[in-house]
Amino acid sequence: xxxxxxxxxxxxxxxxxxLRQSRFYQIEEYMSRRYLRWLLRDWRRALPLRPxxxxxxxxxxxxxxxxxxxxxxxxxxxxxxxxIAAVPPATTEEKSPLVVTQRLKxxxxxxxxxxxxxxGAAVWLTSNxxxxxxxxxxxxxxxxxxxxxxxxxxWLVAGNALMGPAEAALRRRYLKQxxxxxxxxxxxxxxxxxxxxxxxxxxxxxxIMSARYATYATPKSYNTLMGVSLAINRDxxxxxxxxYFISEMGAYVEGEIExxxxxxxxxxxxxTEVGPQHLERFGSLENIMRAKYELVxxxxxxxxxxxxxxxxxxxxxxxxxxxxTRLSVSRQASxxxxxxxxxxxxxxxxxxxxxxxxxxxxHVASGEQALIETAVVGEHNVTNLLLCIAVAFHEGITLxxxxxxxxxxxxxxxxxxxxxxxxxITIINDAYSANPAGVVxxxxxxxxxxxxxxxxxxxxMVELGALQDSENHKLGLLAAxxxxxxxxxxxxxxxxxxxxxxxxxxxxxxxxxLESLDDAVNWYRQNLRAGDTxxxxxxxxxxx
Amino acid sequence: xxxxxxxxxxxxxxxxxVEHDVSIVTGHQIMSAFPTDxxxxxxxxxxxxxxxxxxxxxxxxxNFKGDGALNLDxxxxxxxxxxxxxxxxxxxxxxGRFRQSEVQRLDVVFPALHGSHGEDGSLQGLLExxxxxxxxxxxxxxxxTNDKIMTKMALRQAGIPVIADxxxxxxxxLEQADDIVAAICSExxxxxxxxPATLGSSIGIGRADxxxxxxxxxxxxxxxxxxxxxxxxxxxxxEINCSVIGTGDDFQASTLEQPVSWDEFLSYEDKYLRxxxxxxxxERIIPAPLSPELTRHIQxxxxxxxxxxxxxGIARIDFLARPDRDELYLNEINTMPGSLAFYLWREDxxxxxxxxxxxxxxxxxxxxxxxxxxxxxxxxxxxxxxRRGLKGSKGKG
Numbered sequence: 058x059x060x061x062x063x064x065x066x067x068x069x070x071x072x073x074x075x076l077r078q079s080r081f082y083q084i085e086e087y088m089s090r091r092y093l094r095w096l097l098r099d100w101r102r103a104l105p106l107r108p109x110x111x112x113x114x115x116x117x118x119x120x121x122x123x124x125x126x127x128x129x130x131x132x133x134x135x136x137x138x139x140x141i142a143a144v145p146p147a148t149t150e151e152k153s154p155l156v157v158t159q160r161l162k163x164x165x166x167x168x169x170x171x172x173x174x175x176x177g178a179a180v181w182l183t184s185n186x187x188x189x190x191x192x193x194x195x196x197x198x199x200x201x202x203x204x205x206x207x208x209x210x211x212w213l214v215a216g217n218a219l220m221g222p223a224e225a226a227l228r229r230r231y232l233k234q235x236x237x238x239x240x241x242x243x244x245x246x247x248x249x250x251x252x253x254x255x256x257x258x259x260x261x262x263x264x265i266m267s268a269r270y271a272t273y274a275t276p277k278s279y280n281t282l283m284g285v286s287l288a289i290n291r292d293x294x295x296x297x298x299x300x301y302f303i304s305e306m307g308a309y310v311e312g313e314i315e316x317x318x319x320x321x322x323x324x325x326x327x328x329t330e331v332g333p334q335h336l337e338r339f340g341s342l343e344n345i346m347r348a349k350y351e352l353v354x355x356x357x358x359x360x361x362x363x364x365x366x367x368x369x370x371x372x373x374x375x376x377x378x379x380x381x382t383r384l385s386v387s388r389q390a391s392x393x394x395x396x397x398x399x400x401x402x403x404x405x406x407x408x409x410x411x412x413x414x415x416x417x418x419x420h421v422a423s424g425e426q427a428l429i430e431t432a433v434v435g436e437h438n439v440t441n442l443l444l445c446i447a448v449a450f451h452e453g454i455t456l457x458x459x460x461x462x463x464x465x466x467x468x469x470x471x472x473x474x475x476x477x478x479x480x481x482i483t484i485i486n487d488a489y490s491a492n493p494a495g496v497v498x499x500x501x502x503x504x505x506x507x508x509x510x511x512x513x514x515x516x517x518m519v520e521l522g523a524l525q526d527s528e529n530h531k532l533g534l535l536a537a538x539x540x541x542x543x544x545x546x547x548x549x550x551x552x553x554x555x556x557x558x559x560x561x562x563x564x565x566x567x568x569x570x571l572e573s574l575d576d577a578v579n580w581y582r583q584n585l586r587a588g589d590t591x592x593x594x595x596x597x598x599x600x601x
Numbered sequence: 602x603x604x605x606x607x608x609x610x611x612x613x614x615x616x617x618x619v620e621h622d623v624s625i626v627t628g629h630q631i632m633s634a635f636p637t638d639x640x641x642x643x644x645x646x647x648x649x650x651x652x653x654x655x656x657x658x659x660x661x662x663x664n665f666k667g668d669g670a671l672n673l674d675x676x677x678x679x680x681x682x683x684x685x686x687x688x689x690x691x692x693x694x695x696x697g698r699f700r701q702s703e704v705q706r707l708d709v710v711f712p713a714l715h716g717s718h719g720e721d722g723s724l725q726g727l728l729e730x731x732x733x734x735x736x737x738x739x740x741x742x743x744x745x746t747n748d749k750i751m752t753k754m755a756l757r758q759a760g761i762p763v764i765a766d767x768x769x770x771x772x773x774x775l776e777q778a779d780d781i782v783a784a785i786c787s788e789x790x791x792x793x794x795x796x797p798a799t800l801g802s803s804i805g806i807g808r809a810d811x812x813x814x815x816x817x818x819x820x821x822x823x824x825x826x827x828x829x830x831x832x833x834x835x836x837x838x839x840e841i842n843c844s845v846i847g848t849g850d851d852f853q854a855s856t857l858e859q860p861v862s863w864d865e866f867l868s869y870e871d872k873y874l875r876x877x878x879x880x881x882x883x884e885r886i887i888p889a890p891l892s893p894e895l896t897r898h899i900q901x902x903x904x905x906x907x908x909x910x911x912x913x914g915i916a917r918i919d920f921l922a923r924p925d926r927d928e929l930y931l932n933e934i935n936t937m938p939g940s941l942a943f944y945l946w947r948e949d950x951x952x953x954x955x956x957x958x959x960x961x962x963x964x965x966x967x968x969x970x971x972x973x974x975x976x977x978x979x980x981x982x983x984x985x986x987x988r989r990g991l992k993g994s995k996g997k998g
Contacts, residue, residue, distance in 0.1 A: 242706070243606055245606075267972065268969065268972060268973070269969045269972065271688070295686055295687070295704075296686040297686060297687055297688040297689055297704050297706040298685060298686060298688045298732075300708075461973075
């Protein structure tokens with residue numbers, strides 16, 4: 058029986074490790090391939106040192122003293138070794154803690170079951186093997202137990218596979234329920250997609266449309282099929298108010314938007330940008346464009362598509378000629394160009410200051426125009442606002458009223474929201490999903506702050522595939538121009554930014570590379586004074 | 602605008618009011634005026650005892666001839682939910698084992714109720730709670746114009762001519778009838794009109810030529826209302842009616858009419874039941890034979906009066922005039938005129954369909970205007986109060 062006890066302790070250790078690993082599995086969106094790729098990127102993640110050492114020391118001792126027949130010492134040593142291995146390591150900073158969802162519980166159940174089956178097999182093996190002596194039995198049990206512990210990531214993967222059919226059935230039921238709810242409410246559906254700008258545009262549009270219509274938008278950046286159906290099931294089940302439903306649609310692979318469109322068939326489609334966001338997963342910009350175009354393709358023939366004309370890939374979408382009603386907006390084209398190019402809305406006289414953006418929005422066909430002023434900053438928001446204006450105007454809200462609503466807009470959380478702390482330091486937060494266009498806007502905003510030091514804190518951009526190095530290089534050059542002090546977080550993915558900054562005449566003593574966000578926050582608390590400004594640019598998940 | 606599903610319009614008629622039957626007629630006129638391609642009409646019938654019903658058979662006026670309408674197949678109990686999420690009716694609210702309750706979303710509500718519990722602001726209050734756009738005056742305008750005493754106070758303040766009056770409560774009348782009659786006789790010459798403060802359609806209104814008739818008329822009126830008003834009659838005057846529609850700052854007055862049976866005074870039956878199409882066929886002269894100046898003056902006064910009582914949607918405003926003596930008085934404002942004063946707007950080129958569609962548009966505009974208000978103002982008051990404990994939330998801390 059001592060073997061069974063040993064294996065049980067290792068199993069408990071394995072369970073604790075499964076629990077810790079499930080957080081990363083969750084961050085990688087329950088995708089086994091992505092999770093394993095993350096795990097194997099650093100061998101220390103896959104092979105924790107303390108349990109390894111405990112197992113080796115235990116086994117070494119057992120074999121060294123294995124001849125002492127009848128002694129309980131080998132077993133006791135192996136027991137202590139297993140206990141040492143099982144105790145969880147001290148926790149470190151967690152930006153996104155484990156979210157205990159129903160799905161996670163089912164996953165943990167599956168992983169626990171798979172590992173328990175493995176433990177059962179190990180117990181069977183040890184009790185049916187013939188041994189030279191008792192120490193060999195203890196050694197085998199320790200080794201199998203360690204294997205059980207080491208395989209914790211695989212138990213997660215196995216648990217996920219085990220629960221696969223149940224998950225699929227639940228998903229189908231969930232989707233059906235969401236579809237039934239929408240069918241009952243029959244709201245007019247506005248779909249928003251794009252590589253970036255989706256969430257901001259969604260929130261702006263909801264606030265503007267609410268001037269006249271009861272408008273519901275999916276919360277935060279819910280933009281997956283399950284996210285959208287979750288929002289519907291949770292928020293709309295007994296809510297008959299909404300005349301408009303704004304559905305943000307994101308994609309990591311082709312076909313994903315198509316599926317969201319089947320749940321929320323759009324009457325109006327908005328395409329914000331096509332860019333290298335998630336290029337790594339898509340493979341090419343053409344694939345990204347095709348994925349985003351799924352939204353437009355899913356419009357009915359009498360639907361309305363609204364495009365950002367300034368993006369060359371989106372111009373290709375417009376040229377497809379579907380549907381008949383295509384609205385397009387531009388902040389780059391002049392009014393004369395717009396007439397020739399069939400652009401619907403243009404912005405002119407764009408100016409940006411610390412108090413916000415101002416521009417003139419002009420409806421090209423009628424010549425009707427209005428001065429748009431808002432506390433929201435970031436020049437890319439001119440495009441986002443023009444897209445909203447195009448939709449709201451088309452849906453019968455007067456330009457005068459739209460302008461009034463825009464005046465009251467607030468930036469979405471973590472998206473270029475500026476606040477001043479009690480100690481007088483201005484914090485600009487653009488912590489969410491930085492992208493090439495957003496970075497340019499954010500750094501421009503940083504440059505507006507001229508009262509003191511301008512500190513940029515960034516871990517760089519990721520998931521841009523082949524373009525990652527070149528885009529980060531551009532970020533570095535622009536950062537050197539815009540900031541007086543720079544803190545890079547992490548070494549690996551910031552190398553190209555560092556190289557770019559070092560290629561300029563930026564004062565190297567004002568450039569720091571730190572390990573964590575906490576270190577960076579400590580640094581600015583010690584080194585900045587009232588009047589200084591900090592820009593937080595992008596925030597990577599814990600898996601970086 | 603891109604394609605829209607048909608707008609769901611609930612027309613509410615009947616009601617707990619002496620004008621219940623008139624409202625059924627008005628409601629059916631309104632329902633039949635909506636074009637079926639862009640609107641879906643949901644009939645909502647409030648029975649005399651205050652029960653609510655909906656269902657297709659209620660759109661057919663013939664079903665109301667007997668008492669059987671409520672037993673027809675497809676007629677179901679319902680209520681209008683004040684919960685903003687429902688945004689409409691709950692059908693079968695007390696669902697049992699065999700019936701399911703369901704929600705019918707409404708885009709706009711068209712109250713076609715006359716008099717109490719409908720034209721007086723109470724239904725409007727419910728619709729405000731439910732946050733559903735509705736046709737006609739809001740709570741204040743409805744409540745104010747439903748009360749003749751309050752209407753005259755507001756109009757005097759706005760500089761609009763009204764007839765002098767004397768008013769008192771039923772309690773006072775029961776205790777001090779002699780004093781009241783004496784006071785009225787010393788203040789006004791006969792003939793007089795006695796009116797319950799809050800009823801339209803001539804019900805309970807009596808004409809008195811002597812103190813005895815005055816007592817009798819007041820006794821009758823006291824059966825209909827808690828407050829009573831007495832006015833001198835404008836003898837050999839003519840009645841002139843004008844309808845106003847609009848919302849916000851944009852109002853329009855209709856062609857004027859002169860009902861010709863004024864000197865014999867319209868009884869309830871005269872006013873509504875002559876002929877089959879309600880008021881339309883009562884004897885009247887349209888346009889009223891007045892000078893262009895007086896016509897314009899009355900139209901102008903109508904708009905001013907409607908604004909003064911915070912009106913919106915539609916009203917028919919009744920005047921008494923003695924053009925020979927240059928006298929003109931505003932007599933009454935009806936915010937849900939019988940037949941929606943269709944017969945006046947026809948003269949201005951509006952069909953019934955045009956009129957109901959415009960009124961729906963006004964309702965949506967007014968609701969959008971209300972949306973500009975912020976209702977969701979986050980404070981940390983509750984958190985502070987709970988931290989301090991409720992007793993200390995003011996003063997002591």
